[in-house]
Amino acid sequence: MPFCPQCRYEYKVGVKTCPECKVDLEENLPELDDPTHQNEYVELYMVSNRMEAEVVLSLLREHGIEPLVRDLRSFPVLPDFGRRARLRIAVLVDKEAEARKLLTEAQEDGALTEQGTFL
Numbered sequence: 001m002p003f004c005p006q007c008r009y010e011y012k013v014g015v016k017t018c019p020e021c022k023v024d025l026e027e028n029l030p031e032l033d034d035p036t037h038q039n040e041y042v043e044l045y046m047v048s049n050r051m052e053a054e055v056v057l058s059l060l061r062e063h064g065i066e067p068l069v070r071d072l073r074s075f076p077v078l079p080d081f082g083r084r085a086r087l088r089i090a091v092l093v094d095k096e097a098e099a100r101k102l103l104t105e106a107q108e109d110g111a112l113t114e115q116g117t118f119l
């Protein structure tokens with residue numbers, strides 16, 4: 001799957017450019033070429049829009065967790081046409097428990113604006 005090197009979103013095969021960052025996608029993130037890291041990401045949480053994803057990403061990054069986002073829509077999409085995106089946020093397997101706890105707490109605190117879905 002192609003990745004945006006800038007925002008770490010993963011897109012469907014065939015997408016060439018990140019629609020947000022306008023940069024060319026790469027076949028893999030460098031760290032994913034390392035076999036010890038491959039397939040160690042687990043999908044944790046799903047949100048419906050990119051703004052909410054950014055809230056979740058910055059929360060996780062504050063705690064030293066570097067997530068990926070899988071955006072498996074077809075492009076181009078018109079973001080404001082009522083089609084709800086499904087963005088899946090993935091973290092390394094050994095960070096899953098911590099990330100789940102952080103997000104649960106953030107939901108309880110009202111720090112997240114949307115009720116995302118745990119996967």
Ligand SMILES: [Zn+2]
Pocket residue numbers: 004005006007008009018019020021022
């Ligand atoms: Zn991007």
